[in-house]
Amino acid sequence: MYRAVALWALRTNVAPSDMHRLEQLANAAHIEFAPGDNAVLLNSEDVTDAIRTPEVSQAASEVSLVPAVRRALVEKQREIGGQVSVVMEGRDIGTVVFPEATVKIFLDALPEERATRRANESALPADLVEQQIRERDQRDRGRAESPLVQAPDAIYLDTTGLTIDDVEAAILKIIRDRTSNGRERTQ
Numbered sequence: 270m271y272r273a274v275a276l277w278a279l280r281t282n283v284a285p286s287d288m289h290r291l292e293q294l295a296n297a298a299h300i301e302f303a304p305g306d307n308a309v310l311l312n313s314e315d316v317t318d319a320i321r322t323p324e325v326s327q328a329a330s331e332v333s334l335v336p337a338v339r340r341a342l343v344e345k346q347r348e349i350g351g352q353v354s355v356v357m358e359g360r361d362i363g364t365v366v367f368p369e370a371t372v373k374i375f376l377d378a379l380p381e382e383r384a385t386r387r388a389n390e391s392a393l394p395a396d397l398v399e400q401q402i403r404e405r406d407q408r409d410r411g412r413a414e415s416p417l418v419q420a421p422d423a424i425y426l427d428t429t430g431l432t433i434d435d436v437e438a439a440i441l442k443i444i445r446d447r448t449s450n451g452r453e454r455t456q
Contacts, residue, residue: 270346291332323393364418387402
């Protein structure tokens, strides 16, 4: 969602420092996700690929620093979660957006590993991507509102060296361990 707002800001030449205009964009953004699909729609336009560029990634990290943008998107995320059962990922989903979620997983990997993965997707040099990842992590951990931290009740999963299939299997095991037939297990 932050990427979608960042894309809209880039397209309309809204500066990351223009907090008022960014808040307006976040409030006005109509962001949709099709169930069972990876498509992201912004104001009815499929922006799935457009939000994955390095430029949008950088802008999303800057846009996410704006407290009013965070508040607007948290409200939208909670609205989605209130309508249907969802799996959400994000840097404050388990701590701010859904602190009462049944299952919380804190996915992590060494910056070098994350950079290699991202570089393979973007054709950018891995060392540049690693630098960007480290800067974003530092910025997100240090922000005043909704900093990047692991929720106390989240299970830490280090994905360094794991394949996508390995990560999926580990996540499904955590979900099965935390739930039983769709109900939270009593502990």
